[in-house]
Amino acid sequence: MSTESLELARTRYQAGKFAVENGQYREAVENLEKASALVARNSRLGGEVEIWLVTAYEAAGRTEDAIALCQQLCRHPHSETSQQARQLLYILQAPRLKRPSNWMTEIPDLGTLSDNEPKTRVTAKPRQPNERKAPAEIEFVDLSQVNTQDNRFIWIALIVIGLTISYLVWLGF
Numbered sequence: 001m002s003t004e005s006l007e008l009a010r011t012r013y014q015a016g017k018f019a020v021e022n023g024q025y026r027e028a029v030e031n032l033e034k035a036s037a038l039v040a041r042n043s044r045l046g047g048e049v050e051i052w053l054v055t056a057y058e059a060a061g062r063t064e065d066a067i068a069l070c071q072q073l074c075r076h077p078h079s080e081t082s083q084q085a086r087q088l089l090y091i092l093q094a095p096r097l098k099r100p101s102n103w104m105t106e107i108p109d110l111g112t113l114s115d116n117e118p119k120t121r122v123t124a125k126p127r128q129p130n131e132r133k134a135p136a137e138i139e140f141v142d143l144s145q146v147n148t149q150d151n152r153f154i155w156i157a158l159i160v161i162g163l164t165i166s167y168l169v170w171l172g173f
Contacts, residue, residue, distance in 0.1 A: 009038035013049050020052060025060035032056055047073065047081030054088055067092050 016031035032053040039046040050073055057066035070092060073085030 005038050009035045009045070009049070012038065013045070013052070016056065017052055020056050020059065025056055028056040029053070029060050042077050044078050044081070047076050047078045051081060051084050051088070058092060063092065
């Protein structure tokens with residue numbers, strides 16, 4: 001393998017990792033597949049590239065491809081790569097749990113909007129400039145219903161505060 005193709009593979013590998021981390025999964029798969037084709041599969045770098053490729057496949061919705069590649073990587077000569085592949089395979093083959101719909105937030109697909117449609121839609125009724133907001137209603141409290149009886153709490157609190165300040169002053173001298 002020439003140093004030129006190794007550098008190109010590393011460049012593609014870094015671009016693929018960056019794309020995965022930024023949610024650009026199709027681009028990540030493309031870069032990582034090209035990097036994988038340029039490096040020896042049994043090398044340490046080849047294993048790293050393909051582990052990232054498994055992650056990109058899963059993120060891009062290509063779970064079967066991710067599982068198949070993971071099964072191959074379980075037999076990789078580099079022990080760290082084969083261990084990571086076994087862990088990923090365990091995760092990928094785990095049963096999917098059903099989540100209640102109220103746990104999920106539906107995100108609309110903005111890709112379905114045509115370029116001529118505005119990207120933002122306002123659903124609120126616009127207010128007319130001369131339309132005034134109604135003043136807030138003032139709620140009156142009937143004071144005969146309020147318990148105004150002294151419960152001596154304020155006096156106890158004042159005495160405790162006074163004693164505390166006196167004690168602190170006494171400690172100061």
